[in-house]
Amino acid sequence: MNAQSDIEAGGANQGDLFSKFDDFIAMRDGILASGVEDPFNLVMEKVLSPTRAICNGRDTILLGTYNYMGMTFDPDVIEAGKEALTEFGTGTTGSRVLNGTYQGHKECEDALKEFYDMDHAMVFSTGYQANLGIISTIAGKGDYIILDIDSHASIWDGCAMGKAEAVPFKHNDIEAMEKRLKRVPEGAGKLVILEGVYSMLGDVAPLKEMVRIAKENGAMVLVDEAHSMGFIGENGRGVCEAAGIIDDCDFIIGTFSKSVGTVGGFCVSNHPKFDVMRYVCRPYVFTASLPPSVVATAATSIRKLMHGSNKRAHLWENSKNLHAGLKSLGFQLGTDTPESAIIAVIMPDLQKGAMMWEALLKEGLYVNLARPPATPANMTLLRCSLCAEHTEEEVQTVLGMFERAGKATGII
């Protein structure tokens, strides 16, 4: 056999850079071969409200969109977007540091400064870029990042991009965090990264203790409040507000794609030199800024969220009702008590999880199917995220759907 036929014998995949994805493709084909609808290819043909859409031809209750405060169809927010679209056009076609800073971007940053009562705010094009940009820029080679092992992908990617030394600790384990922090070599820069709410199980971090320990050990603290903004804390500033340690957080990262109801990311800070980030943070500089309509909707939404205490109270009620209802039906949940607006239902395995997901969709309910490797402990989860616009009756309807689907698939 000559060299040429050796290559042929090696199969068509020889030299194909896509062969590394073969296991994933096989896993996906396996799920689809069992006849279930593709959980990762859902199309919403029509969106009726923050809580209802036509999905794959069915009228569906949305319970997996992170649209916590239901701002996506707020009339004032929509009006602000329309006005900006008419007056400023469809896009900025430029970076924030060149031609991409419009009046609306400044107004959006002003709204954030007011919302968080902080000195500085910087708006990024997505939440992912906010984490990627801030983390990779402030923690570089030789610096140490102490972070929760269940941190979001954007946090891990920020650590990798900045080439800092990442030291993970066991999820929400105060002692494990403290031990690692104390082992960082003398003189090295230290950044502790925490999340207010962890999106997979919907559990809250013990920020009061963790931030105190981080500060005692001379570390700067960055808290990602993506899943708590607008909802947790008296003014909706997040878990750090509820825990009473917001003044000790050096950086708060957030997103517009959850409670705010549009797209974009941000960082707020009281650091006196914070503004230098606008020039040295590559994911901020080397990308186009958000369209005028997006920053106008974000700014209007953020200002309305400042006065959202009634909605916050109703959202807590929804979260408590869904948690209690699912628990009494016999489902295994991610937390013993409701800690946020995310209720994670733990599935026995991916196959059963996909079956249950499909059964719910046929009932007219959309939830998030989360699978390894995005999930902790290789769990398959059906993640439900509640909205302040879900009515009490809707939550009862949802529980009925879970009961029927759970029994049909043999999960309860």
Added chain:
Amino acid sequence: MDRAEVDSKIRDLIAPFNKKGVELTDATTFVNDLEFDSLTVMDFVAEIEDEFDIIITMNQQAEIETYGLLVDAVTKLQD
């Protein structure tokens, strides 16, 4: 602690993770021979860190593919 002592300590620590009782040599790999998944790696690394009072960063972990390399790294780190 010299390399032999570190080796013997790690052997004790790895036992509960070595479910199939794979024989340990310096060339034994964590992923292929011991079949450690990412969760097992995380728990195992945490145990080593606490036992030797060290940190093994993600960058260092990426380089440690075999049992021998781990013993070398820990010997150096706890110095």
